[in-house]
Amino acid sequence: MSLALDYQTNGYVAPVACIDGAAAARHRRQLEHVEQQFGDQHYRSKMHTLLDFAADLATAPRVLDVVEQLLGPNIMLFDVTYIIKEAHSPSHVSWHQDLTYWGLSNDRQVSMWLALSPATPVSGCMRMVPGSHTQGKLEHTDTADTSNVLFRGQSVEGVAEDNAQMCPLQPGEASFHHGWTLHASMPNASDDRRIGFNVQYIDPSARQTLHDLDTATLVRGVDHFGHYKPDQFASGVMQKEAVERHARLEKLRKDTWANA
Ligand SMILES: O=C(O)CCC(=O)C(=O)O
Incomplete structure (x- = not known):
């Protein structure tokens, strides 16, 4: 099957080779150097505004070529996170389904999850329910589980787990999933860290409905809508002005999720 057909049918496609193992290892070393100097970087939004190497990977031509096949020719970079x-x-x-709390006006969106370390059933790779993207928005319940990575611990109950597929990935491989695709992941029982580079791309037509302050940046094609101010991409690593700007961006993102 072609990438696009696979994605349309199942709501995700994996594994897709995006960068080679050496490039993934280099990216991991750069990230871990930042962690040593600046502390935890897990689950922070808009990392492409803080780290030039995150901006480079999120906009790599090979990655955007895949996104273009799934989303179309006009692509905006919405968010970048390490999980x-x-x-x-x-x-x-x-x-959960990603789009539930983002406040977007339509579902023209795709997420990439690129492995920077082995993502296996033991280390807690992603699990997806094929075809679940066709069900639209499902009811989510907030939970207070502190081990749940998700901001609100949001959870869809009663998922038919027997149908779920594991998405193991080697470093440099990625999965791409739609915002209504049900997905989850288990704890990491391995001896290594499980590091995912998670990027959200949207079509320029997908407007933020909750406020007028959201940011996203055209990275390919044309924006006929003008719904967003662009983010300023990092030109180095944790530069002072970028860190100050980022604090505002991150607060806005968390407030959006909290109030959606
Ligand atoms: O990193 C994970 O295990 C889950 C990531 C996820 O939920 C997502 O990419 O939307």
Whole structure:
């Protein structure tokens, strides 16, 4: 099957080779150097405004070529996050659909999850329910589970897990999923960290309905809508002005999720 047909049918496609293992290892070293200097970077929004190497990977031509096949020719970069489960940690992600709390006016959106370390059933790779994207928005319940990575611990109950498929990935491979695709991941029982580079792309027509302050940046094609102010991409690593700007961006993103 072609990437696009696979994606249309199942709501996701995996594995897709995006960068080679050496490039993934280099990116991981750069990230871990930042962690040593500046602390935890897990689950922070808009990392492409803080780290030039995150901006480079999120806009790599090979990555955008895949996104173009799935989303169309006009692509905006909406968000970039590292999702990190430490070795032998209970961190997990409950069944959910990404678009539930983002406030977007339509579902012309795709997420990439690129492995920077081995993502396996043991380390807590993603699990997806094929075809679930066709069900539209499902009811989510907020939970208070502190091991759940998700901001609100949001969870869809009663998912038919027997139909779920594991998405194991080697470093440099990615999965791409639609915003209504049900997905989850288990704790990391391996000896290594499980590090995902998670990027959200939207079509320029997808407007933020909750406020007028959201930002997104055209990275390919044409924006006929003008719904967003662009983000300023990092030109280095954790530069002072970028860190100050980022604090405002991150607060806005968290407030949006909290109030959606
Ligand atoms: O990193 C994970 O285990 C889950 C990531 C996720 O839920 C997502 O990419 O939307």
